[in-house]
Amino acid sequence: MTASRPSLDRHxxxxxxxxxxxxxxxxxxxxxxxxxxSHLVSxxxxxxxxxxxxxxxxxxSMVFGDSTxxxxxxxxxxxxxxxxxxxxLAAEITRVLRERLDVDPKRVFLNFxxxxxxxxxxxxxxxx
Numbered sequence: 001m002t003a004s005r006p007s008l009d010r011h012x013x014x015x016x017x018x019x020x021x022x023x024x025x026x027x028x029x030x031x032x033x034x035x036x037x038s039h040l041v042s043x044x045x046x047x048x049x050x051x052x053x054x055x056x057x058x059x060x061s062m063v064f065g066d067s068t069x070x071x072x073x074x075x076x077x078x079x080x081x082x083x084x085x086x087x088x089l090a091a092e093i094t095r096v097l098r099e100r101l102d103v104d105p106k107r108v109f110l111n112f113x114x115x116x117x118x119x120x121x122x123x124x125x126x127x128x
Contacts, residue, residue, distance in 0.1 A: 025058030081114035
């Protein structure tokens with residue numbers, strides 16, 4: 001791991017990471033990627049893996065720059081992301097995707113969403 005862990009209140013994050021790609025992935029490859037990214041997000045955000053959710057969607061109909069070469073779209077949603085340096089997160093997520101999927105970093109888009117506590121729910125209630 002090359003990035004330092006940003007400071008984030010452990011009680012202020014409920015990270016959700018979605019990875020969508022046009023690469024055809026076997027079920028076990030999706031699971032391994034999801035687990036690797038869960039560990040990564042947990043470490044970088046300082047949040048227990050018990051509260052990190054990851055979805056990997058392979059074999060999506062995607063084009064980037066009018067090309068169907070391998071591409072990935074990533075979105076990370078959480079509470080408190082505005083206090084986190086997002087460049088280290090982007091670098092580490094992209095590194096894992098390059099290593100695991102052999103995708104060119106120039107073909108990876110990342111979006112980060114800092115959600116308000118009133119717009120994030122868990123266990124039947126929001127965090128207001």
